[in-house]
Amino acid sequence: MSNFFERKQKQLGVELNKIQRKAVERTEGPLLLLACPGSGKTTTMIMRVGYLIEEKKVQPHRIKAITFSKASAIDMQERYKRFFPKLAPVDFSTIHSLAFQITREYFAESRYVMIEGSESHGLHKKRLLREMFETEVGEPITEDQLDELTSFISFVKNKMTPREQWKKLDAPFEGAIEILKTYEAFKENYDVRLVDFDDMLSLANEALEKDADLLAKYQNRWDYVMTDESQDTSMIQHAIVEKLVARHNNLCVVADDDQSIYTWRAAEPTYLLKFKNVYPDAYVMKMERNYRSSKNIVEAANLFIKTNKKRHDKNMFTKQPEGDPIVIRRLASEEAQLKHVMKELKELKHFGDVAILYRNNSSSTLLMSELDRLGIPFYMKDADNRFFSHWIVEDMLNFMRFSLKPERIDIYAKIASKTNAYWSGSQLKQLSRMKPTVKNAFDEINLNITLKDYQLKILAEQKKWFDALNGMKPLKVIRTIRADLGYDQMLASRAEKFGMRLQYLEQILITLEQIAEPLSSMTEFAKRLKELEQVTQNAKAEKTEDMLTLSTFHSSKGLEFERVYMIDLVEGIIPTEEDAENPDTLEEARRLFYVGMTRAKKHLELISYDSESRFVDEVRDIVVPEKPVAPKIRTVAKTPIKVDVPDNPNAAKREDELLEGARVRHRVFGTGKIIERDHERISIQFAKERKELLIDICLSYKLLEVLD
Numbered sequence: 001m002s003n004f005f006e007r008k009q010k011q012l013g014v015e016l017n018k019i020q021r022k023a024v025e026r027t028e029g030p031l032l033l034l035a036c037p038g039s040g041k042t043t044t045m046i047m048r049v050g051y052l053i054e055e056k057k058v059q060p061h062r063i064k065a066i067t068f069s070k071a072s073a074i075d076m077q078e079r080y081k082r083f084f085p086k087l088a089p090v091d092f093s094t095i096h097s098l099a100f101q102i103t104r105e106y107f108a109e110s111r112y113v114m115i116e117g118s119e120s121h122g123l124h125k126k127r128l129l130r131e132m133f134e135t136e137v138g139e140p141i142t143e144d145q146l147d148e149l150t151s152f153i154s155f156v157k158n159k160m161t162p163r164e165q166w167k168k169l170d171a172p173f174e175g176a177i178e179i180l181k182t183y184e185a186f187k188e189n190y191d192v193r194l195v196d197f198d199d200m201l202s203l204a205n206e207a208l209e210k211d212a213d214l215l216a217k218y219q220n221r222w223d224y225v226m227t228d229e230s231q232d233t234s235m236i237q238h239a240i241v242e243k244l245v246a247r248h249n250n251l252c253v254v255a256d257d258d259q260s261i262y263t264w265r266a267a268e269p270t271y272l273l274k275f276k277n278v279y280p281d282a283y284v285m286k287m288e289r290n291y292r293s294s295k296n297i298v299e300a301a302n303l304f305i306k307t308n309k310k311r312h313d314k315n316m317f318t319k320q321p322e323g324d325p326i327v328i329r330r331l332a333s334e335e336a337q338l339k340h341v342m343k344e345l346k347e348l349k350h351f352g353d354v355a356i357l358y359r360n361n362s363s364s365t366l367l368m369s370e371l372d373r374l375g376i377p378f379y380m381k382d383a384d385n386r387f388f389s390h391w392i393v394e395d396m397l398n399f400m401r402f403s404l405k406p407e408r409i410d411i412y413a414k415i416a417s418k419t420n421a422y423w424s425g426s427q428l429k430q431l432s433r434m435k436p437t438v439k440n441a442f443d444e445i446n447l448n449i450t451l452k453d454y455q456l457k458i459l460a461e462q463k464k465w466f467d468a469l470n471g472m473k474p475l476k477v478i479r480t481i482r483a484d485l486g487y488d489q490m491l492a493s494r495a496e497k498f499g500m501r502l503q504y505l506e507q508i509l510i511t512l513e514q515i516a517e518p519l520s521s522m523t524e525f526a527k528r529l530k531e532l533e534q535v536t537q538n539a540k541a542e543k544t545e546d547m548l549t550l551s552t553f554h555s556s557k558g559l560e561f562e563r564v565y566m567i568d569l570v571e572g573i574i575p576t577e578e579d580a581e582n583p584d585t586l587e588e589a590r591r592l593f594y595v596g597m598t599r600a601k602k603h604l605e606l607i608s609y610d611s612e613s614r615f616v617d618e619v620r621d622i623v624v625p626e627k628p629v630a631p632k633i634r635t636v637a638k639t640p641i642k643v644d645v646p647d648n649p650n651a652a653k654r655e656d657e658l659l660e661g662a663r664v665r666h667r668v669f670g671t672g673k674i675i676e677r678d679h680e681r682i683s684i685q686f687a688k689e690r691k692e693l694l695i696d697i698c699l700s701y702k703l704l705e706v707l708d
Contacts, residue, residue, distance in 0.1 A: 004055050005021060008047065014047065016043075016044065016047060017289060019285060019286070019287050020043075020044045020047070023044050024048045024051045027051070027056060029279075029281060029282070030252075030275075030279035030282040032275045033254045033255070034284065035254055035255070035287040036258070036287060036290055037290060037293075037316070038291050039287040039288065039289055040287070041228075044287065045065070045252075046076065046083050047083070049063055049084075049090055053087055054087075058224060060088040060090045061089075061091065062221075062224065063090045063223070064090075064091050064093075064225045064244075065092045065225075065227075066226070067093070067094055068095075069229075070094055072094075072558075073093055076228070077090075077092045080092070095233070095237045095240065095241075096197060098240070099201045100200050100204075102204040102214070102240075103204050106203065106211060111192045111193070112192060112194070113192050114196070115187075116196040117197070123194065129179065130146065132186075136178055138425070142391045144390070152172050154198045156180065157199070158235065158237070159235055159266045166180065171499075172498075173497070173499040174497070174498070187199075201234075204240055205236055205239050205240050205243070208243040218243075219243075219246065224252075225241065225245050225250065225251050226253075226254065227252070227254065229254070229255065230253045230254060230255035230272065231272060232260060238268065251279070253275070257310075257311050258311055260588070261553070261554055261588060261592045261595060262554075273310065273311075286314050289316075291320075292318075292598070293318060293598060294321060295320055295321060295322045296322055296324065296623070297326065297597065297601075297604050298318040300326055300619060302315060302317070304619055305591070305594045308587045308590055309583075324602060324603050324604075326619065327692065328620050328624075329606070329692065330608050330612050330616075331607065331608070333609050334514075340607065341367070341567065342370055342371075342374065346374070351548035352544075353561050354561060354563045354564075355549040355550070355551060355563070355564050355599060356565045357552070357553055357566050357567070357599065359574045361386075361387065362511055363567060364380060364550050365387055365532065366515070368535050369532055369535075371548070377544070377548065378539060379539055379544075379547040379549055380549075380550045380551070381549060381550065381556065382555040385536050387508070388536070392491075395487070396478060396481065396512055399481045400522040402441070403477070403522070404522065406467075407436055409431070409434050409445070410434075416431055418486075418490050419458075419485050419487070420489060422455065422458075442460075445459065446459070465484055468480070473519070473521070474516035474525035475516040475519075477516075477522060501576065503572055503576070515529070553566075553574075553595055560599055561599055561601065562601050562602050563600070563604075564596070564604050566604070566605065569608040569613040569616050570608055570610055570613055571611040571612065571613050571614060574589055574592065574593060576589070589615075590615060651703070652664070652704045658677065658695060659674065659677075660674050663706070663707040664705060664706055666691075666704055671707070675690070680694060680696070681693065681694055682698070
């Protein structure tokens with residue numbers, strides 16, 4: 001009878017390499033399986049499940065597979081059904097789903113209420129936090145602050161930080177720790193136990209610690225446990241898994257510490273480095289062969305990530321062909337970047353296997369606007385409508401609304417504190433109680449509110465500016481609001497007070513300016529924002545084969561594309577200033593960049609402008625040899641590239657042979673014409689595509705022959 005692997009190759013066409021087979025066969029005891037990008041980890045895990053059932057005769061219900069996300073659990077379940085349609089189901093679930101199950105049994109005799117995910121008993125986590133913030137800080141919370149606060153609370157719970165250490169934590173803004181204390185006290189002292197998603201993990205861990213019978217029940221339920229994407233798992237999640245497997249230690253942990261990009265959510269990639277401390281008899285295996293990407297991409301990414309220190313040493317490799325060189329472009333501006341990407345896309349016939357990746361969702365707004373205008377179909381992996389409801393966007397619209405209807409004192413009340421008039425809290429309360437009349441709002445304010453002399457002067461100036469806004473184009477309106485009405489000054493002050501990233505806030509304004517630039521009226525501007533909001537909503541629809549993908553680096557993990565354009569690779573964005581201040585966060589930013597690089601199969605383009613990201617520089621050092629220091633003596637590349645240069649006596653030998661307009665023959669791309677050149681690069685239009693090449697490389701490797 002043929003063995004398991006031969007049978008599966010015939011039945012499924014799935015052929016595992018030597019390391020993958022070893023990972024499938026090593027079923028007993030703890031195993032740490034370090035899987036590089038594109039190494040076939042999901043296939044290996046599913047085959048391991050099948051091997052346990054068919055070869056080891058394990059009952060399917062005795063196997064537990066834990067994933068990081070619901071989407072991963074569904075994907076693994078579906079793949080298992082395709083591979084082994086005749087086998088009984090296996091228990092695939094997220095760690096939160098498992099924790100919910102344990103908590104529900106633990107509280108079987110008492111009542112508790114979930115306050116996240118549904119509006120139970122009129123209570124909801126976000127509503128409670130909004131109220132507590134306003135009580136503590138004295139003003140309404142913004143969506144950004146609410147996100148920061150919920151992330152902070154989640155971080156504290158997942159890190160298992162003791163309460164006595166909370167005061168030492170680096171809070172996102174002043175007052176956050178007090179709100180955390182108030183929130184926890186409220187939940188504990190309510191009539192019934194109030195529970196959020198993070199509490200599920202804490203309570204499940206507590207249940208397994210305190211209830212010996214419950215612990216025994218879950219330990220005896222499964223003989224084999226597997227966890228996927230374990231680099232994204234928090235301390236409390238690891239603690240739960242450790243308790244589950246303590247009876248048999250048949251644990252297979254599949255992870256890649258080089259793709260750990262969620263430490264801000266309390267993920268613990270260092271746990272993988274200490275795995276043998278927890279399981280001294282653990283076996284560590286490395287799946288290093290990449291089946292996804294070309295040799296150029298794999299070798300560059302492998303060397304790039306080695307700059308990080310806190311990692312398992314791995315050497316990703318591939319047997320794929322060399323493929324296109326990695327393209328590195330530094331353009332003059334963000335506008336030039338947009339134009340370049342659109343030009344590239346217009347030359348493509350199909351978009352389904354193309355992705356544009358970026359760090360922040362704010363990068364997608366202008367892309368969407370231009371794609372929509374050009375009629376290029378696209379899908380957003382993490383479509384986020386919050387840009388259009390962001391308080392800065394709402395502020396700009398309110399400034400514009402008030403300029404068009406200066407009697408609307410209720411609108412001015414919403415933006416008064418965002419101007420340079422230095423309103424006091426009591427004055428703002430008076431202002432909020434005033435009703436619109438037919439009079440100009442500033443006249444009404446002067447009659448009803450006692451103002452300082454300097455405020456009277458400022459408001460007189462504001463009245464003139466608001467009158468002037470009415471005749472301006474929207475781009476000038478925004479710039480006037482920022483400079484002359486004090487908005488930028490307010491923004492800097494709020495950023496410092498609440499620990500917000502000023503660069504992120506300014507980027508929202510820059511995006512609004514870019515949307516406004518071609519428009520002629522404020523009404524058109526408001527209408528365009530509504531249109532783009534609808535475009536974003538539509539982009540959430542299910543992806544079809546002809547759709548381009550827009551995604552953040554974070555959301556692109558697990559995906560792959562023929563062509564990948566990584567944009568906004570600017571110092572201050574990736575890495576951010578905060579990333580650069582700490583070695584650990586800088587390593588995480590480098591991992592995030594690495595995730596983006598390894599999504600590409602054949603074509604990878606890194607695009608920057610202004611202050612180019614240090615990570616782009618690192619990649620350039622890898623893929624581009626250093627410049628010569630003398631005419632006939634060349635420096636050795638930092639990472640030597642093995643190139644067998646054919647002898648071509650007709651190849652161009654000097655820079656002055658490569659003139660703009662010259663017809664040339666490239667060793668790989670064929671005949672073309674030099675369209676543009678500068679002191680470093682030439683741009684050549686070939687029959688099917690345009691290539692930007694380094695003059696130094698073309699001469700060194702005898703790539704070009706000038707035709708008569």
